[in-house]
Every structure is written in C-alpha cells, then in structure tokens.
Amino acid sequence: MIRSAVSTDLTTIQDIEIAAGAVFRDIGMDAVADDPPFTLEELTEYLRTECVWVAVDAHDTPVAYALVALVDGAAHIEQVSVHPGHARRRLGALLLDEISAWAAERGLSALTLTTFADVPWNAPYYERLGFRPIQERDLTPGLFRIREAEARHGLTAWPRVTMTRPVTGPLGAVEPARQPG
Numbered sequence: 735m736i737r738s739a740v741s742t743d744l745t746t747i748q749d750i751e752i753a754a755g756a757v758f759r760d761i762g763m764d765a766v767a768d769d770p771p772f773t774l775e776e777l778t779e780y781l782r783t784e785c786v787w788v789a790v791d792a793h794d795t796p797v798a799y800a801l802v803a804l805v806d807g808a809a810h811i812e813q814v815s816v817h818p819g820h821a822r823r824r825l826g827a828l829l830l831d832e833i834s835a836w837a838a839e840r841g842l843s844a845l846t847l848t849t850f851a852d853v854p855w856n857a858p859y860y861e862r863l864g865f866r867p868i869q870e871r872d873l874t875p876g877l878f879r880i881r882e883a884e885a886r887h888g889l890t891a892w893p894r895v896t897m898t899r900p901v902t903g904p905l906g907a908v909e910p911a912r913q914p915g
C-alpha cells in the first residue's frame with residue numbers, strides 16, 4: 735500500500751535510503767553509496783509540503799519512499815528508494831504512479847527527475863517507465879540549478895541525465911471509446 739508519510743516514518747526513511755544506496759557500491763560508485771541520507775530536518779520540511787510518500791508492509795512499516803518538490807511547474811522527483819529486501823516488486827513504479835496521480839489532481843503537466851545515465855536501475859529503468867531525456871539546452875532554470883548543485887556535490891563523476899514523463903491524468907481516467915449511435 736502507498737500512503738503519505740508521517741513524522742514517525744522519517745527515521746525508517748533514512749534507513750531505507752542507506753540500504754537502497756548500498757547497491758551502488760557493487761558497481762564501484764562508493765561515493766554515491768556513502769552519501770548520507772536526507773537529514774530529519776530536510777525530511778520534515780518535505781513533510782510540511784505533503785510531498786513524501788511511502789510504500790508500507792503489512793505492519794504499516796515503510797519499505798520504500800519517494801520525495802517530490804515543485805520545480806518550474808512540474809512534480810520533480812527528488813528521490814525514489816526501495817529497500818533491497820522489497821526490490822523488484824514494482825514498488826518503485828507504484829510510487830511514481832501515485833505521484834503522477836497527485837500531480838494530475840494539481841494540474842501539473844509533467845514529472846521530472848535527474849538520474850545516472852548508465853546505471854541499469856536508473857535512466858534505463860525510468861525509460862522503460864515512460865520517461866524521456868530532456869536535452870541540456872531545454873532545461874528549465876530550476877532543473878538547470880539542480881544539475882549545477884549535483885555537479886558541485888560531485889555527482890557528475892558519472893554521466894547524469896534529466897528526464898521527464900507527461901502527466902496524463904488520474905490513473906484509470908482514460909475515456910472509454912464512444913459507441914456509435
């Protein structure tokens with residue numbers, strides 16, 4: 735189940751982030767694995783704007799989470815992390831669909847994110863979920879600033895890409911075809 739996060743979830747969210755990041759060590763990206771999670775203060779600020787979702791297990795304990803910020807009129811996905819013990823069960827895709835439905839309710843037209851171009855569970859994964867690269871020259875000012883901040887943080891040691899997926903409306907909102915007559 736996906737639900738909005740509450741303040742008592744925040745330390746679990748930090749644990750998920752550390753556990754999910756460890757997989758980067760397997761491909762020699764130790765600096766990414768070692769990057770500390772969002773602080774409790776930062777997560778509390780995201781909660782204030784109601785932009786944190788968790789996927790929970792049968793005990794209502796978060797096993798995955800996603801954070802969103804509004805950037806230039808789009809729902810920008812700051813982070814999606816799934817605990818490795820619950821990976822590859824479509825929780826990442828479910829969180830993205832939840833965010834898309836939320837964005838549709840607010841009249842936002844796109845989801846955006848930045849990610850590693852060559853990591854199999856990053857850009858290629860998002861591409862399979864319908865995201866497409868945004869060319870550098872087409873970055874909006876907010877996205878450009880995010881990419882600059884990532885460069886200062888050392889993330890550009892590996893190729894980065896900015897991606898977007900249109901928000902097509904609430905899930906299941908596809909109009910049925912009209913019957914003639």
Ligand SMILES: CC(C)(COP(=O)(O)OP(=O)(O)OC[C@H]1O[C@@H](n2cnc3c(N)ncnc32)[C@H](O)[C@@H]1OP(=O)(O)O)[C@@H](O)C(=O)NCCC(=O)NCCS
Nearest residue numbers: 754755814815816821822823824825826827849854855859
């Ligand atoms: C990326 C992530 C959020 C995907 O979550 P998930 O719930 O496991 O993803 P889904 O079940 O929706 O999709 C699974 C697909 O992701 C890809 N994938 C996930 N883990 C992978 C891995 N270790 N190696 C290669 N591909 C992987 C595969 O395409 C997989 O499909 P498959 O199971 O049919 O092979 C999760 O792997 C994660 O938290 N990774 C570490 C943190 C991270 O990189 N976050 C994204 C930062 S932009």
